[in-house]
Amino acid sequence: MKAKAFDIRLFRRILTYTQPYRNRFTGVVWFAILLSIFAALRPMFLQIIVDAFIKPGKLSGLQQYTLFMGIALILEGVFQYYFVLWANILGQDIIKDIRTQLFQHILSFRIKYFDGTPVGQLVTRTVADIEQIARIFSQGLFMIISDLLKMVVCMGIMFFMNWRLSLIVLLAMPFLIFITRVFQRKMQVAFEEVRTQIANLNTFVQERVTGMNIVQIFNRETPEFEKFKEINKKHNDAWIKTILYNSIFFPIADIISSLTLGVIVLYGGFQILQGNPFTTIGQMTAYTMFIGMLFNPLRQIADKFNEMQMGMIAANRVFDLLDITEEPQPSGTLEAPHFKGEINFDTVTFGYLQGEDILKKLSFNVQAGQTIAIVGATGAGKSTIINLLNRFYDIQEGSITIDSQNIHDFTIESLRKHIAVVLQDVFLFADTIYNNITLFNPKITLEDVVSAAKKIGIHDFIMSLPNQYSYDVKERGATLSAGQRQLIAFLRAYMSNPSILILDEATASVDSYSEELIQKATDALTENRTSIIIAHRLATIVKANCILVMDKGEIVERGTHQALLNIEKGYYKKLYETQFLNEKQ
Structure with missing residues (x-):
């Protein structure tokens, strides 16, 4: 106007x-x-x-x-x-x-x-x-x-x-x-x-x-x-x-x-x-x-x-x-409890643009406490699954449930409270490590953060920095390496005590030392917790209870690491031979 x-x-x-x-x-x-x-x-x-x-x-x-x-x-x-x-x-x-x-x-x-x-x-x-x-x-x-x-x-x-x-x-x-x-x-x-x-x-x-x-x-x-x-x-x-x-x-x-x-x-x-x-x-x-x-x-x-x-x-x-009046995102009335963690996608169809489906009648189930990995080419729809589970977008068809309850029945705030996400591109505010971990939550004390850092094995790394937990990481964490930013993100996720943990390409571009620390942190975070790992690195998926292989919005293969390798001319086996074996060389 x-x-x-x-x-x-x-x-x-x-x-x-x-x-x-x-x-x-x-x-x-x-x-x-x-x-x-x-x-x-x-x-x-x-x-x-x-x-x-x-x-x-x-x-x-x-x-x-x-x-x-x-x-x-x-x-x-x-x-x-x-x-x-x-x-x-x-x-x-x-x-x-x-x-x-x-x-x-x-x-x-x-x-x-x-x-x-x-x-x-x-x-x-x-x-x-x-x-x-x-x-x-x-x-x-x-x-x-x-x-x-x-x-x-x-x-x-x-x-x-x-x-x-x-x-x-x-x-x-x-x-x-x-x-x-x-x-x-x-x-x-x-x-x-x-x-x-x-x-x-x-x-x-x-x-x-x-x-x-x-x-x-x-x-x-x-x-x-x-x-x-x-x-x-x-x-x-x-x-x-x-x-x-x-x-x-x-x-x-x-x-x-x-x-x-x-x-x-x-x-x-x-x-x-x-x-x-x-x-x-x-x-x-x-x-x-x-x-x-x-x-x-x-x-x-x-x-x-x-x-x-x-x-x-x-x-x-x-x-x-x-005056922008987006149609308000429907929010349920139920307060999400601390989930057991059973996740079910039932014939889910979704596209960011009308008529261009990213996920096509996608169905899979994750048992409480399981760790599943999702692999596939860029654009296969892996990250879209995370967006839908957190209700950043709403599906066009099908249903998504957690512990047999449709996620649309929960209030959005309580749903996201129990799901922690660690992204490949970690965003840190221009502030201290402590504040980036707690996100200014006054209920989380420094003692709580230090105790959690020791449990997941990154306390020594933080103590090696100038001013330690008070170290200013500058805008977007510019003074830290990609691996160090990932470690901070892992601790931030751990402090939220989530029912469900999602790691989205969390080790895609880190050095071997950081990857070792991240793997230890991953083991601590995923223990007795439902976890979804989207990754290309072999070390992060071989221990998964189930691996979903996606292509063009559909699951083309599923099974354990070894079971998928046994499929002749399989998509996963080809991915393993072209990418994962190169990492071992």
């Missing part, structure tokens, strides 16, 4: 977030009113001082009115302080609530949504766009209200003071309003392009920094740099367009303001020289202030309206994300 120059429906939606802070909102409005009144009192006092005291040469009362003018100035400063302070605090409170709502909404999305959405785009929405929304209140809405009130009060006093001079000012207003309106429309289009280019730039940088090893391995620095320059130029061009519009508008606004002041001085001066009693020197002096207080806010309103437009465009993007 493209944002309008001023979308009243969108604006009302933004205002709903002020409801918890209605007292502060009301307070800001009152400070704006008082600010406009006391700002307009200063030129009025100046007119009185000039006409009543300076021109006739009276000293009596001059100090009193000068004091009144000073008090008005001080009060204006006080109200300005509280006005700006409360408006900014209100804006920050509102974006805190919107960001919390947005992140909670993002957490509810299914994995399928993240498969097709750039990470940089989500980061832009959650950080930059929401920060821009705050400016609606701190630099936009309330500033516009304050300026409009100031203009209304000033015009009222000006007409009361001298309606002839006020008409001259009023005749100039339509010209300024017209160019302001044109300026706002042009800026709205320009700002929309700016936000688009910011999102594109964030997405590009996020992806390239994350995949920098691929960029450097394949010597793609120069082509990627050229792409970056192109995207960066589009971003730069979008901003330059806004600068161009500003450079045109503000000089024109200043010229109109100066011409109006010139006409006032010429007309007023002529009237005074002609002895016209309707115009005084004090009024002329006051009008030089009034014109600035009238035209500058109008010019600033255009600038503040730009801030509002930027905020409205950002809000439009954020609300578009909040």
Whole structure:
């Protein structure tokens, strides 16, 4: 949805977030009113001082009115302080609530949504766009209200003071309003392009920094740099367009303001020289202030309206994300117990895309406490089984049960609580080893982690690191090797005390030393626990109670390691001879 120059429906939606802070909102409005009144009192006092005291040469009362003018100035400063302070605090409170709502909404999305959405785009929405929304209140809405009130009060006093001079000012207003309106429309289009280019730039940088090893391995620095320059130029061009519009508008606004002041001085001066009693020197002096207080806010309103437009465009993007109404993933009502671990897939059919089945009427059974291995070529559907068991996706046909209970009957949270997964590509947060293991669960103490690490045989490895369990692994575990990250993932899985353990290519790309530690950890983790191992390494599957051999979404062979080797021209035997025997050489 493209944002309008001023979308009243969108604006009302933004205002709903002020409801918890209605007292502060009301307070800001009152400070704006008082600010406009006391700002307009200063030129009025100046007119009185000039006409009543300076021109006739009276000293009596001059100090009193000068004091009144000073008090008005001080009060204006006080109200300005509280006005700006409360408006900014209100804006920050509102974006805190919107960001919390947005992140909670993002957490509810299914994995399928993240498969097709750039990470940089989500980061832009959650950080930059929401920060821009705050400016609606701190630099936009309330500033516009304050300026409009100031203009209304000033015009009222000006007409009361001298309606002839006020008409001259009023005749100039339509010209300024017209160019302001044109300026706002042009800026709205320009700002929309700016936000688009910011999102594109964030997405590009996020992806390239994350995949920098691929960029450097394949010597793609120069082509990627050229792409970056192109995207960066589009971003730069979008901003330059806004600068161009500003450079045109503000000089024109200043010229109109100066011409109006010139006409006032010429007309007023002529009237005074002609002895016209309707115009005084004090009024002329006051009008030089009034014109600035009238035209500058109008010019600033255009600038503040730009801030509002930027905020409205950002809000439009954020609300578009909040309005994504994926069909909620059906969640059961049963709290999953600590499973015995019997798993049954009964004629399961599933495809990520409509009409493209990955699993085709797949059926197999895992007895409680058994360890089964799943092997097969890339794309055979091995990892899909894990996704379905954890209900990251829901099947199209068939059923999946654990301990004879359909997994759809369990709440998703309780189901996943009892299933631990160790992936090939381990994700670690930029934090300590301890926090990456506990995932900030306050119920797990350091003593618990140390005890578990000793049981699965990786305590010595952790103690060999600087700061040991407090060692900072940096972003995505960059300071650890692939094997070391796997060991941390094994300990993390062990600490969750799962009923079912899934190892997805957990030893596919580790060194022999790490593999030995991982094998010991695997033995400890799989003991008396239902386990599913997806692997190519011989050491991880020869002990399995059963091996499922998959090809194109179907099980083509099943049995123990030795039984499968005895099948002449079998799929598994061929895989063993071409891959596993090479590992022994």
